[in-house]
Amino acid sequence: MKLKRRYFLVGAAVALGAGMFGVVWSNDAAMARAKRLTTGKGESSFAGWLKIGADDTVTVYSPHIDFGQGSHTALAQMLADELDADWAKIRVEQAPADYAFGNAALAKVFAGQMSGHPDVVGHLPDPVFGLLARNAPIQITGGSSAVRATGQYGMRVLGASARLALLAEAADRLGVPQAELTASDSRITHAKSGKVLRYGELAEAAAERPLANEPTLKARGAYKLIGQPVDRLDIPAKVNGSARYGIDVTLPGMRVATAIAAPVRGGKLQSIDPAPALAVKGVEKIISLDDAVVVVASGYWPALKGARALAPKFSDGGNGAISSASIHTAQAQRIAEGKPDKDVHSGDLAAAFAGAGTRQLTADYRVPFLHHATMEPFAMTGHHAGGRLEVWGGTQDPVQTRNLLAKYAGLSVEDVTFHPMIMGGGFGRRFPPYTQIIEQIARVAMQVDYPVKIIWAREEDVRQGAYRPQSSARLKAALGADGKIAAWQSDYAQFADATAEAGLPYVVPATAMRHYKTISNQVDAYWRSVNASQHGFYNESFVDELAHLAGQDPYQFRRAHLPAGGRHLAVLDAVARRSGWGGALPAGTGRGIALVESFGTICAHVVEASVKPDGTPLVHKVYAVADCGMVVNPRNAEAQVQGGILMGLSTALGEAITLTGGAVDQSNFTDYPVLKLADAPVIDVHFIESDAPVGGLGEPGLPPAAPALANALFAATGRRIRALPLVGQAG
Amino acid sequence: MPVIARVNGESVSFNADDDTPLLWALREELGLTGTKFGCGIAACGACSVHIDGVIARSCSVPLASVAGKAITTIEGLGNQGGGSEAAPHPLQVAWIAHQVPQCGYCQSGQLMAAAALLKTAPRPSDAEIDAAMTNICRCGTYPRIREAIHAVAGQAADQTGAVA
Incomplete structure (x- = not known):
């Protein structure tokens, strides 16, 4: 390319x-x-x-x-x-x-x-x-x-x-x-x-x-x-508790509610006996929605106790047979059938694969659904009075939120006010079309004559998420007689077309990016860097495999495919230099490198990692270099890259949302483990300024983290990682 | 029977039921919303407060168990020195100097955990910070949390040194 x-x-x-x-x-x-x-x-x-x-x-x-x-x-x-x-x-x-x-x-x-x-x-x-x-x-x-x-x-x-x-x-x-x-x-x-x-x-x-x-x-x-x-x-x-988030909104006479939605996405509420909840002191009202039950009470605790006392019956919407395994099988099958929904290619792929002296490699990669795990669970407050609806909360699109509130409340947009509040994290979770609490607060507020705040329990937040899509890819490439990549083919199955993110920063004469659309009962959601995180892992791991096949150093192999004088090469060289690439490391520790461009920013990481005696990975240090054109606020820019790296490492190490019987298996931070301070490596962040248009920074620090870690573990152990997360995989 | 305790230096009579987690009594009865709800099972630490000076995850502390105890929340952290005027805790100053928070939602809990750590270990090692700071931050502010704690510990050491 x-x-x-x-x-x-x-x-x-x-x-x-x-x-x-x-x-x-x-x-x-x-x-x-x-x-x-x-x-x-x-x-x-x-x-x-x-x-x-x-x-x-x-x-x-x-x-x-x-x-x-x-x-x-x-x-x-x-x-x-x-x-x-x-x-x-x-x-x-x-x-x-x-x-x-x-x-x-x-x-x-x-x-x-x-x-x-x-x-x-x-x-x-x-x-x-x-x-x-x-x-x-x-x-x-x-x-x-x-x-x-x-x-x-x-x-x-x-x-x-x-x-x-x-x-x-x-x-x-x-x-x-x-x-x-x-x-x-x-x-x-x-x-x-x-x-x-x-x-x-x-x-x-x-x-x-x-x-x-x-x-x-x-x-x-x-x-x-x-x-x-x-x-x-x-x-x-x-730092002093005065910042007011959506969950902190308090109005006179306000009640607090919590929701339980159909565990199988797509299911509907069939029946509910409200009596056990109404028997809980403080519970005032049970409201049935199309696909959820909402318990309204004097406070969150009685609302939660009421909700736990209920045994609502939900249908499964015909999705009861969907599982992570069935989705993966369907994805692998579509790739095997070879009839893509979109095929973007360059060069003569067939000729390149058939070329004399070529060596070929094919590998299957996969990643699971991922949750955003924002620290603030969904919470919105609504008050319907005098024909007007007023709502407080945090979303990633206040105007669209207001429009949706009006739609669900059956009011004109002019009669709806939405107060955007700061949010305890978003990462793509809070886009209105799948921010289910918007519909819940509109419908519930219209049914009561007092202000009401709905707060989701963490369990609801985990089970009713809008996840980064599960995805599979088969990568195939040929090395030419010159030891460089002659042909590259990415067949990937997931919900969204990712032509741009499946592409490479490297110069390869013949390429094909083929998308096989697969759907499940989960929504196709954004997630910090979304496609760039999945395909960054696929591509940068597979490039590493090709470097190994070519018998070349992974950094030098990448170098050989980047144009001289370009931004990509400058970023790659800088991260290699800063990390002391090629220098000695303690026995059992490996170094991995990865380069991903996303949202207009080029970012490369070198990760140093080893495997602990119990077989789990240990990340020692991460070096990151980014070229986002111009850096507006260096200290905050550094924080964004640090945060992206830690989220990328966290997901690679241990995060996965899995489905059984159409429903999410995980429920809280106990079974959806988010990286903690003790496991956060030392991170060195450096920026290269260039005259390129200004690039983004909220997301680009994330995609290289997982492949750089996987490549480091390969260097340390000789075992190639083609699926995430690492937890449960033998060291 | 109302539960009587001290919150940020003032005597408070809670009316919520005995089994109500302290978190919700603080937030909904006293309006102290700086203490955050994260997980409800003491797994994330967003709800961390001090009870008689000891770190506790208030989402899992029944109200009845704090009768007669002294509770400090993020809103009261700055006044712990006993001064009559609100003065920020050195950690709060360091959190700004090191530009720690991103979304900020977990930071009340992080600060309470760090303040509790410094009480028992005024100059904590990295291992002590690792062991004490188990609150979850999804934004990934951990490197700066560590820096800010070390910075405050360094100041404390300097002061000690000056006295000596």
Whole structure:
């Protein structure tokens, strides 16, 4: 597979960041609505997304939810840098769950700019813009898109445009040429006269001015905030218990409820005897939904006791024979039949496989369903009164959540208010279409005349998850006489097409990526890096196998397939160098390397690991190098990569959701083990800056973790790992 | 019979039933929502509090068992020094300095566990941190939790050294 785009490393070529970014601020109705929803006395709004107060306070509205990825702070840094704002007076607020603040509105902002920059269009995340096209207006947080899309093409442009409006207003007011003015720290200074005007005193008039459509953005060398490790704005409230999550919402007269849904996804509630629950002190009401029972009580504890006292009868929806084994069998069968739903290929595969002197290898890989295991279980609070429904909770798309609430409540969207709350983790779990608690809270709130909060027990959270899909792959490749990969074929069976993620960063003359769609009774969910995590494991493990077959060092073998001067090679070389690749290790310890590009970011890890006497793996150290183009906040960027690595290792070591009789076997952290501190290795994270478009960071640190670990264990033990998790596999 | 205990230095009379886990009495009766619900079976530590100075997972502590005891939650962690004004615990300061939290949901419990550790081991080794810090963090803040604990322990040691 040829690399379509080549970018230069910083220092090698042009300065990046300077440039003309066309913007169309013409969505008048949405903009007026956005201003109305957010702007109070003494405040002036610029395009709805930025508000400057008479007291110089600058408020940035983020369409993205911050559930730990730090995007609120990063987006504010990007806007404030272009605005030349005083960082001490910056605040970030969650944009209201209203179409005026949908990403679609921001996408319109992007549209003008993207039209003239095909490279950028190609680079932008399909999960964001593909979905935008289908579901607009929406307000998605996902696809590692906040900084690279909203920040780079929305917030920076807005900051620069607002700055120009403030400068123009200051020039008129002072009667001096704009060129004689300088802006910094939320002040405009006229050096000749010594006059200074604050943004706060200019904002009202400046906000009436038209916003420039194509402001010139700062060149990289001129950044003051972008690239700085500023403290995250959300952290102080997270160390003293004052941060309020969805589960913390409390209203006067509120009752607390818990839900039990059909254990077999697709099943319906057939019958329920409410008496045993109603006999529990504190239980007030049992509400039957189509596929679940909800117990409403004076508090969570009586609600849980009530729920445990019930023995609801559910149908299995015809899914009672589905198991992890049956899904795997179906996937293997589809691959064996060889009739893909999608076949993307390059080069002459047949000829390459038949070439003289080739050596071939075929291997079957598989990964299980995975749970997100957010630390905050689902919780939402609703109150229906006076024909209006008000709901509080955390999801990855507040606008779509509001629309769904209206649908399930049978109300117009205008009569529904959704208050997006911060979330105790998301990782893809909280996309509205499969955030079942949205329907539950809407239906339950409509049936009672008091506020009610539904909290899922952890057992419900684990059993009713929306998992990373179970997937299988058969990889086949041929090594040419030159010892390089001549042909590569990936036949993979899973729900979603993963053409992009099944692809390779390596130059291979003939490739085929064939998708065999298989379905089960589980939803096809997003999960931190989704397809890139499955196919990253497949591809980078199999490349390792090929290196072994070729009798070459795994790092050098990869090197030989990467174009000279490219970003991939730079990342790979950097991680090898930092990890002391090739140096001596204690006996029984192995080193593994893996390289995966996802969400516009190239990331490579080297893992050092061994096997403990009891046969279980021990991860000693992880070296990570990432090229995400530009790093907005290095300290938070490091945290995202650390977190991605630990989640990747955790899943590889011990996580699996399995199905028996159509129902999930696991129930809590006892049988769905999440990595703990004692098992977290030392992690070394390094960034390479390049002039490539800004890449995401919430997800790209994860995919190389599992294959790098598996490759390290192969180096240590000689045993190849082709299925995850590692737990239960003999060391 | 109401259960009477001290919570963050104040006498409290709980009305919830005796078998109610302390977690829910704190959250729903006192409105102390900084203590989080994670698993309900003492497996994740999000609900960690101190009971008479000892770390406990409040989701699995029946209310009746805390009668007459002193409970400290994250909301009261900063006041443990006995000062009259709210002053953050050194760990809370370190958690900000080291930019520990991501989603933040588990961090109340992590801080309570770390504070309990430092009471018994003012300069904990990595092995002691491993053994004491068994709370789950899905975001993967473990490296920074370790750093922040070491940083506070280092300060304590410096102070001790200065006195000596």
